[in-house]
Amino acid sequence: MDDFLLRALLAGLGVALVAGPLGSFVVWRRMAYFGDTLAHAALLGVALGFLLEFNANIGVIIVCVVLALMLVALQQQQRLASDTLLGILSHTTLSLGLIAIAFMETVRIDLMSYLFGDILTVTTTDLYWIWGCAAVALAVLIAIWRPLLAITVHEELAQVEGVPVTRIRLALMLLMAVVIAVSMKVVGILLITSLLVIPAATARTFARNPEQMAVLAATVGCVAVSGGLSASLQWDLPAGPAIVVSAALLFFISHLWWNRRERASS
Amino acid sequence: MANELLLETSDISLSLQGKLILDSVDLAVHRGEIVTLIGPNGAGKSTLVRVVLGLIKANRGEVKITPGVRIGYMPQRLTIDPVLPLTVRRFLTLACRCTEGKLVEILTETGATHLLDSPMQTLSGGETQRVLLARALLRDPDLLILDEPVQGVDVTGQEELYKLISNIRKHHRCGILMISHDLHMVMSATDRVLCLNRHVCCSGHPDTVRVDPSYVALFGRIPTLMPYSHHHDHSHNVHGDVVQSDDEHKGCNHG
Numbered sequence: 001m002d003d004f005l006l007r008a009l010l011a012g013l014g015v016a017l018v019a020g021p022l023g024s025f026v027v028w029r030r031m032a033y034f035g036d037t038l039a040h041a042a043l044l045g046v047a048l049g050f051l052l053e054f055n056a057n058i059g060v061i062i063v064c065v066v067l068a069l070m071l072v073a074l075q076q077q078q079r080l081a082s083d084t085l086l087g088i089l090s091h092t093t094l095s096l097g098l099i100a101i102a103f104m105e106t107v108r109i110d111l112m113s114y115l116f117g118d119i120l121t122v123t124t125t126d127l128y129w130i131w132g133c134a135a136v137a138l139a140v141l142i143a144i145w146r147p148l149l150a151i152t153v154h155e156e157l158a159q160v161e162g163v164p165v166t167r168i169r170l171a172l173m174l175l176m177a178v179v180i181a182v183s184m185k186v187v188g189i190l191l192i193t194s195l196l197v198i199p200a201a202t203a204r205t206f207a208r209n210p211e212q213m214a215v216l217a218a219t220v221g222c223v224a225v226s227g228g229l230s231a232s233l234q235w236d237l238p239a240g241p242a243i244v245v246s247a248a249l250l251f252f253i254s255h256l257w258w259n260r261r262e263r264a265s266s
Numbered sequence: 267m268a269n270e271l272l273l274e275t276s277d278i279s280l281s282l283q284g285k286l287i288l289d290s291v292d293l294a295v296h297r298g299e300i301v302t303l304i305g306p307n308g309a310g311k312s313t314l315v316r317v318v319l320g321l322i323k324a325n326r327g328e329v330k331i332t333p334g335v336r337i338g339y340m341p342q343r344l345t346i347d348p349v350l351p352l353t354v355r356r357f358l359t360l361a362c363r364c365t366e367g368k369l370v371e372i373l374t375e376t377g378a379t380h381l382l383d384s385p386m387q388t389l390s391g392g393e394t395q396r397v398l399l400a401r402a403l404l405r406d407p408d409l410l411i412l413d414e415p416v417q418g419v420d421v422t423g424q425e426e427l428y429k430l431i432s433n434i435r436k437h438h439r440c441g442i443l444m445i446s447h448d449l450h451m452v453m454s455a456t457d458r459v460l461c462l463n464r465h466v467c468c469s470g471h472p473d474t475v476r477v478d479p480s481y482v483a484l485f486g487r488i489p490t491l492m493p494y495s496h497h498h499d500h501s502h503n504v505h506g507d508v509v510q511s512d513d514e515h516k517g518c519n520h521g
Binding site: 027028030146149150152153154156157158159160161201204207208209210212213 | 316319320321337339341344346347349350351352353356357360361401405
């Protein structure tokens with residue numbers, strides 16, 4: 001296998017491994033739109049990174065965290081529903097990012113690669129970032145797994161039982177920010193949420209408990225990445241979208257199978 | 267110590283959006299007693315419980331929980347998204363890392379052992395209440411706080427649940443604070459009734475409260491021969507407003 005293909009595969013697998021379990025929480029807590037909003041803001045982070053001359057990953061993480069905190073604060077008000085707020089912020093930040101990048105005349109940025117991913121140009125440094133961040137994110141997720149699951153099931157009950165709700169929710173936001181930052185290279189800003197949501201939704205069909213669903217989602221993600229990359233190689237497809245489509249195919253197959261089984265058992 | 271004080275609130279007052287919800291409420295629960303909060307919709311019962319639990323802060327007044335007292339809480343409702351695969355066993359072990367023996371022991375007590383491996387989403391109203399009660403008991407509580415424990419349960423099921431709660435008080439030697447809508451049945455299962463309508467209208471032994479003028483003004487007299495009971499076709503959110511219930515028929519699900 002060529003070096004660049006191996007790097008692409010490793011990058012995709014690294015992202016899929018952490019996106020699966022984290023994506024399960026996105027699905028359980030109905031945060032898909034929230035993830036989308038954070039992802040859209042990532043472009044602003046890239047611009048910030050270039051402007052202040054530090055790593056784009058750090059820029060993305062900073063912007064995502066600030067936005068997540070803003071959202072939590074804004075959700076305290078009662079005037080606008082959450083999804084309206086997310087709709088406003090999501091597109092405003094994306095537009096701001098596009099404008100900021102257009103203004104930077106000294107650097108040439110391949111916008112398409114940020115919007116839809118550029119997994120075939122992953123460098124060794126990128127790989128360190130992806131696997132480093134994925135490992136830390138997974139470790140944190142495992143550490144807070146039980147309290148996070150408890151507040152997902154019933155937040156007030158968990159709070160009475162002594163779970164530090166605010167801190168756990170902040171940790172989840174941070175994890176989302178980190179995972180979005182490292183997924184950008186693989187599928188791009190506009191497609192990141194699909195890596196969180198589709199493998200988890202596919203895994204639901206087969207899972208009997210939350211942990212199984214998380215592990216299965218990671219597995220489905222890895223299969224989707226491998227399938228998407230092979231298809232991209234075979235038919236010269238854009239790699240990021242190919243990965244998303246192969247995840248979607250797995251989702252449809254799993255649900256067809258599920259429906260048949262339901263019908264057979266009833 | 268049979269009469270150890272577990273919880274005491276003094277002068278709790280709370281306004282939400284300019285509306286007075288709780289007005290100078292005093293409340294005390296001792297070990298081994300069952301105190302029931304009753305009151306019309308929007309009387310502030312759930313709000314008072316949430317203040318006691320520390321989920322919301324009162325504008326004025328104080329909640330004193332005796333140091334070392336552990337609280338077991340049973341929320342009013344629990345809806346788990348079907349996308350979350352969760353069995354009763356996993357739901358219960360979210361509260362504590364307890365042994366299989368303890369799980370079975372508590373579930374036997376609440377009469378829900380057979381549900382241990384069922385998905386939470388398949389439980390009927392009464393079964394959900396028994397599982398929620400088990401989760402509260404797994405924490406070895408000194409004080410149990412139950413928010414409408416018989417909600418969504420049919421009349422015979424309600425009677426059984428109240429009997430169960432009464433047994434729990436004896437067996438675990440804990441104090442119980444509960445909210446109830448159903449006036450008649452709860453009267454026989456309780457030591458002290460607190461009739462709440464923003465402020466405490468009257469309180470005391472059920473027999474005393476039953477004939478108290480302010481109680482009668484709120485609820486009307488309960489006929490002695492024909493037990494009063496009514497069914498809800500709606501439920502209430504934390505503000506006491508009526509909201510459409512999605513489990514109207516859970517009570518009649520006998521499997």
